[in-house]
Amino acid sequence: MPMGLLSSDFATRLHVNSYFAEYKAPHYVAIESNSMSALLELVRRNVVTTVLPAAITSEQADLHPVVLEPSLPIRTVQLLQRGGIYQTAAARAFSSTLDTVVAERRCPSGKYWSYQ
Numbered sequence: 001m002p003m004g005l006l007s008s009d010f011a012t013r014l015h016v017n018s019y020f021a022e023y024k025a026p027h028y029v030a031i032e033s034n035s036m037s038a039l040l041e042l043v044r045r046n047v048v049t050t051v052l053p054a055a056i057t058s059e060q061a062d063l064h065p066v067v068l069e070p071s072l073p074i075r076t077v078q079l080l081q082r083g084g085i086y087q088t089a090a091a092r093a094f095s096s097t098l099d100t101v102v103a104e105r106r107c108p109s110g111k112y113w114s115y116q
Contacts, residue, residue: 002030004039004048016051019072028078
């Protein structure tokens, strides 16, 4: 089935391209889009398949994620703040909320789980 993928403006697309190149996986990209909602609608209509971040796909109750073997590499993020300066109440609240979310998702192994 043809694929619909995000444009190369998205980091997800760069990860997908690297994955296909590393495993020499054949694929046919029929549609490129800068809209996740457009790709999701095309998948719902059975026009294309796609690869999107787990946080997006987990919110789509009517779609079924397919596990890839080998799996795509895990992406990580970091919160960067300048040290030794005043932090606004909003910045402190955001950091606190992020700490809470990370703590809730931490597994006993010390790794983190996603919405998959």
